[in-house]
Amino acid sequence: MTMVAVTTALSPALVADAYAFKLFGINFFGKDDKDANQVPDPVRYEVTLTSDAADPDLKEALENSSRLVSDKEQPVSGDLGVVVKARDDRDRLIAALYEKARYGGVVTITVDGRNIDDLPPNPTFDRSRPVPVNVSxxxxxVFRVREVQFGGDAANRNPADYDLGPGASAGSLTIIKAGDKIVEQLKSDGRPLAKLTTRKVVADHRTNTVDVVLAAEGGPVAPIGTVGVTGAKAVRPDFIERYSRINKGDRYSPEALKKAGERLRALGVFSSVTLREGDQLAGDGSLPMIIEVSEGKQRYFGVGAQYSTVDGFGLNGYWGHRNLFGGAEGLRVEGAVGRLGDATALGDLDFSAGITFTKPGAFVPSGTLIASILAKSENPDAYSAKLVTASLGYSYELNDTDTFTGAGEVSWEKDDDAFGTNTYLTFAAPLQFDRDARDNKLDPTSGYRAMAKVTPSYEAYNGTIFSAFEGSISGYYGLGAEDRIVLAGKLSAGFLLGADDLANIPATRRFFAGGGGSVRGYGYQEISPYNAANEATGGASFMTASFETRVKVTDTIGIVPFIDVGVVSADVAPDFSDIRAGAGIGLRYATPFGPIRLDFAVPLNKFEGGTDYGIYAGIGQSF
Structure with a gap:
């Protein structure tokens, strides 16, 4: 059995011209020549960049800084346009040298054999061939730090804390970042008007050393003053102010302001959010604030399609509203149908339809009310299930990293599986704690994420009381100055108490493993205990682990070798006698909204007649 899964979202961005393929505005292959037609008096050039630098990082920095090199396929406007681009390139290359502490570097550029400083104001070149441009x-x-002096409110600081210790590389960016860090530290002390008053750099070309002077003025300690809102139309200004959690009288904190902006953007209602601080303190010594917003589209919809050699075609669609009543209340209606072309009867298709309502800032600014109802029919190899679930929950942000969620739900389910045909009515109260300490939610390079969940449940038809306990933790560790290699690992486990007879537990609440969310290379929910008739029963406990090495080949392309392992047992304690493992390699393509993921995996100890391999696609890292 083989499995291939591909998902495509229909969008106007997919309608590309005949010479290029674009997705979400990104040109994946081919080139678009329309820009050349828009350049008046187009002149083409060819460029050669040479350097005596032995440092590969410096060579790469120079090539990346050169607009002549990066834009070599695009014409410029007129003969003077070549010269203007060359002069701009010299400034950019000198800046790149300074960033690498090369203050004695020299950049020489000739156009058509003549130095750009010797060209007339209106040069003319032979256009019968591309104009030759040589960059040397x-x-x-490398210049090193000799002496660092801190002054004003920055006095008595340790240069090593700012990467400016004696003998350190004196790159210009390091010096700029040191000044910015000093101002940031002063502001973190509650001084909103802190500023750098002196940044002086003197390079000694005889000794190849640099002396640095940095001085700052902290200004007074000031609390947050009045908070105003501008740009709001359909969203109520009082909600924006309340949800931002920037309150008059609170201690000034740059981190708190950053979090407020992120919080408002996460609502999805605004196309932009800017927090503007007053240039001076108010009469009472407080700092006035303005939250400037620009509202985006409140209604949205989308359709999608997917294909699997196992499950056939699938279609899905959704419609939503981001601001029902002026307080960023969300409503989302969605539906999907799967196994088209694979199912032999209408009842074998996978259906789902649901509606979800969310109210951020419910009762308190850090709380969110969530209500949903979902009806679905799913038919994996292990079982067929039809169910309807209604849920009412509340999510509360304890702090910037921790969230607690509680809900009450009722679910009716009819299963056809290894235990025959059974109907269940389950009342549950899931409680979940999440801690998210990752540096980036879509592409983390450091930190960790942990989840713990308990779901007390009562199945009314059989009078069964049971509880599910689940937990997971994932961690990330970057290697190298730019995290070109990231080691990532995840461990998940769970068990059911009160599941002495699995037949009394709905199939969707038993444990299975396999597929893109757990052990890649196996079919969806293929990993399970099996009865004497070789039918999957699901288990009362599970454990899975994944390990990935995420390697950046270029700034946009990465490869990810990985291995997943998992086990599902019929008993409360996992039985490790039948561990299943899958291994493979993935491809990542970086985009502004997270990496596009494509993984290929094979089972290392496949089930007899089971899946041979799996291909998985998505946006964001696998965990």
């Missing part, structure tokens, strides 16, 4: 970079020595 003499990198010069």
């Amino acid at each position: 970079v003499a990198a010069g020595p």
Whole structure:
């Protein structure tokens, strides 16, 4: 058995011209020539960049900084346009040298054999062939820090804390970042008007050393003052102010302001959010604030399609509203149908339809009310289930990283599985704690994420009381200055108490593993205990683990070798006698909204007649 899964979202962005393929505005292959037709008096050039630098990082930085190199396929406007681009390139290359502490470097550029400083104001070149441009970079020595002086409210600081210790590389960015860090530290002390008053850098070309002077003025400690809102139309200003959690009288904190902006953007109602601080303090010594917003589209919809050699075609669609009553209340209606072309009867299709309502800032600014009802029919190899679930829950943000969620739900379910045909009515009260300490939610390079969940349940038809306990933790560790390699791991486990007879537990509440969310290379929910008739029963406990090495080949392309392992047992304690493992390699393509993921995996100890391999696609890392 083989499995291939592909998902495509229909969008106007997919309608590309005949020469290029674009998705979400990104040109994946081919080139678009329309820009050349829009350049008046187009002149083409060919460029050669040479450098005596032995440092590969410096060579890469120079190539990345050169607009002549990066834009070499695009014409410029007129003969003077070549010269203007060359002069701009010299400034950019000198700046790149300074960033690498090469203050004695020399950049020489010639156009058509003549130095750009010797060209007339209105040069003319032979256009019968691309104009030759030669860029030569003499990198010069690395300059080191000799002495650092801190003044004003920055006095008595340790230069090593700012990467400016004696003998350290004196790159210009390091010096700029040191000044910014000093101001940031002063502001974190509650001083909103802190500023850098002196940044002086003197390079000694005889000794290849640099002396640095940095001075700052902290200004007074001031609390938050009045908070105003501008740009709001359909969203109530009082909701925006309340949900931002920036309150008059609170201690000024740049981190709190950053979190407020992120919180408002996460609502999805605004196309932009800017928090503007007053240039001076109010008469009472407080700092006035303005929250400036620009509202985006409140209604949205989408359709999608997917294909699997196991499950056939699938279609899905959704419609939503981001601001029902002026307080960013969300409503989302969605539906899907699967196994088209694979199912032999209408009852074998996978259906789902649901509606979800969310109210952020319910009761308190950090709380969110969530109500939903979902009806679905699903038919994996292990079982067929038809169910309807209604849920009412509340999510509360304890702090910036921790969230607690509680809900009450009722679910009716009819199963056809290894235990025959059974009907269940289950009342449950799931409680969940999440801690998210990752540096980036879509592409983390450091930190961790942990989840703990308990779901007390009562199945009314059989009078069964049971509880599910689940937990997971994932961690990330970047290697190298730019995290070119990231080690990522995840461990998940769970068990059911009160599941002495699995036949009394609905199939969708038993444990299975396999597929893109757990052990790649196996079919969806293929990993399970099996009865004497070789029918999957689901289990009372499970454990899965995944390990990935995420390697950046370029700034946009990465490869990810990985291995997943998992076990599902009929008993409360996992039985590790039948561990299943899958291994494979993935491809990542970086985009502004997270990496596009494509994984290929094979089972290392496949089931007899089971899946041979799996291909998985999505947006964001696998965990």
